[in-house]
Amino acid sequence: MSRPPDDVSAAVAAAMPGGCGECFRAGWAEAQAARPSGELAFLEPATLCRYGSQSAVSPDLVEDLLAAAACVRANPGLSALAWYCHHRLFGADAPDAPVSSWPVPAAAMGRHAGLFYAIVLLSGTPQRQAIHRRLGIPDEVVRDSVADLEVCIRTEPVKELGGRFGISGAILGWLLLTWRGRLYRLGRLQFLPGRFHGRLRAFRHRTTGAVVALAEDGGRFRQDGQVDGAGGLSDPAGAWTARLAESAGQVTGCPISPRGWAMAHRVRLSKAAWAPVLAPGDTVLGIHMAAGAPLTPEACRESVSQALEFFPRYFPEVGFRGFDCLSWLLDPQFPRLLEPTSNLVRFQEEVYVFPCPGGDGAMPWQVCPQPDPATGRAPPPTRMQRAFQAHLAAGGRFLDGGCFLLREDAARWGSRVYLSQPAPWRWWAERALRPAAVCGGRMSGSGGAARC
Ligand SMILES: CC(C)(COP(=O)(O)OP(=O)(O)OC[C@H]1O[C@@H](n2cnc3c(N)ncnc32)[C@H](O)[C@@H]1OP(=O)(O)O)[C@@H](O)C(=O)NCCC(=O)NCCS
Incomplete structure (x- = not known):
């Protein structure tokens, strides 16, 4: 040598x-x-x-x-x-x-x-x-x-x-x-302790257990509730700024639907009724999905349940408040683009999805391959690829999404814990962007900021 x-x-x-x-x-x-x-x-x-x-x-x-x-x-x-x-x-x-x-x-x-x-x-x-x-x-x-x-x-x-x-x-x-x-x-999923980077604060109602996320103060959102600029799209005419204010007795802010969009109207949460449960900087277990076998709901439930035992046993110093994940796989548009039976759609239903900056570029290029000159215009092999190709052809963009799942809710994987909360959650999921107020898990009218 x-x-x-x-x-x-x-x-x-x-x-x-x-x-x-x-x-x-x-x-x-x-x-x-x-x-x-x-x-x-x-x-x-x-x-x-x-x-x-x-x-x-x-x-x-x-x-x-x-x-x-x-x-x-x-x-x-x-x-x-x-x-x-x-x-x-x-x-x-x-x-x-x-x-x-x-x-x-x-x-x-x-x-x-x-x-x-x-x-x-x-x-x-x-x-x-x-x-x-x-x-x-x-x-x-x-x-x-x-x-x-x-x-x-x-x-x-x-x-x-x-x-x-x-x-x-x-x-x-x-x-x-x-x-x-x-x-x-641990099973199908990977876990990495870290800090929560979502730009939101989550609160849990002390009696009903309902969870609501409020956007951090200063966040800029488009009219569709996504972060302004996400997926390369800005909304100069319609973008709005989220406000979050705290006083001795209440927190006022713009809620985020668990389906992953922010709402321009404000709600007031009484501190007597709502306890803070997650904020930026809190310790969470980051979830990562390696390529490989399908991400079935059973496999995810099993993995999350293993994590709930593993980390307290081997890392007792990691006092995690829940789980989070940021990925192209959490694009809040997936429920519209993919079949309801898609594992990725079902994953989103088990967590609290929130809007993120970025997108359009985070998706691996193999998912949306350029048409292969050798195979002409043959449709791509998987349903996701076909749906995404149609979405792009219609001028659509892709987004990154984030999600969290609170520690106390993790054992309930499979019950759509945040989507099955008492109204207004279902209402929010179906009729985004209409003003509403949260009162201990019940809707109490519309317009302005309502006291709860
Ligand atoms: C995570 C993963 C295993 C989920 O796959 P899954 O459980 O099959 O997901 P779904 O049930 O929602 O899939 C629905 C359809 O999309 C297809 N699909 C899913 N992920 C795909 C991908 N990355 N590329 C192409 N097609 C994909 C599936 O094959 C299925 O189509 P089919 O019914 O025609 O076979 C898969 O997306 C994957 O391996 N991703 C790569 C890893 C990754 O990107 N991790 C995140 C890093 S931030």
Whole structure:
């Protein structure tokens, strides 16, 4: 083997011609000084096979990883880069590295390029195992959680590779959450403790248990109740600003339907009757839906119920108030676009959906593929794709959506807990944007801000 380049620019030039030396400059010299002599152990076939099988990688994929590792071993620049990434991520006191800006060595590794960061991640297998052992995480949970590596390798398109599947810097960052012992797959869903970022406050009626979300002060919404600018659409003529005000005895604000739109009229909630239950910054378990098997209501209920037991047992310090999720899969238009039997529509019915900024671009490009010239105008294979194509053809846009599910309501998955609340919820769901007032779960007239 020729001598590895000590200089970051030379290494990057060898590993990714035209690549970004700056991305790897921080700590380069220290990392190379700490490099052991000889071959890097994590690139050796026996070690890589072991790390692969300890990370639930299938034998087929281990073969591909071995070929990719051979490619790294043969290129001193790539080896230096692999060591640098390993050292930055798993060294003794590894600082947080800006992995999402790390480019993929497309030119130097050709068809193996999507596996470069998979090898880097696997190099941290001993460190990951130590974390999971220290936390006492059951083997089957570890196995299901680390299996996300193969899911991502097989389903995540990498821009720098022209959309071919593999591990980009951004997905490496995502997978590191599992390798650091923060993200867990429990049944069908994955869970990540974090902060609630929804721009709303939720209240629960002390007697009826009804839940209402009020938009944060200053939020700008279109007439259709979506965030102004979401999906690339602004509403200069009709957009309005949500106001939220709190006094000693009451909170006044603009309610959000659990179907995912905000309403311009204001309601007053008496503090004696309504208790605050969720606000921005509260701890929640973020729900993530990996690609794979259908997201059936039974699978979701089972996963949520596992999370309710798992986190208090293994992370008692995480006093979560509920669950949340932000995704293109929560577009509040789905109930209109997809069949009522769609799992994604049924998922939305079990949670409190709220409007989000963003959209139009968050949806993976494979969902709405361009018509394939080879197959002419053949309709795309799934019902979702056909419905979305028609939506786009009619000038429609897509939105991101958010949702929350409060901890006390989570065991009731399957009962459409927020949609089946006493009126006005059903009324709101069906007749959005008409002024209403919330009085302990009963509608008390319309117009202006009503006292409850
Ligand atoms: C989450 C997921 C498993 C849900 O799939 P599901 O349970 O089949 O969902 P639905 O029942 O609502 O699907 C309704 C229809 O849309 C199709 N569909 C669902 N997700 C699709 C997708 N990502 N691409 C293409 N078609 C899809 C289904 O196949 C079904 O059509 P069919 O009856 O013709 O087979 C699926 O969307 C998926 O794998 N997504 C990728 C992961 C992802 O994007 N996660 C979120 C990251 S923010």
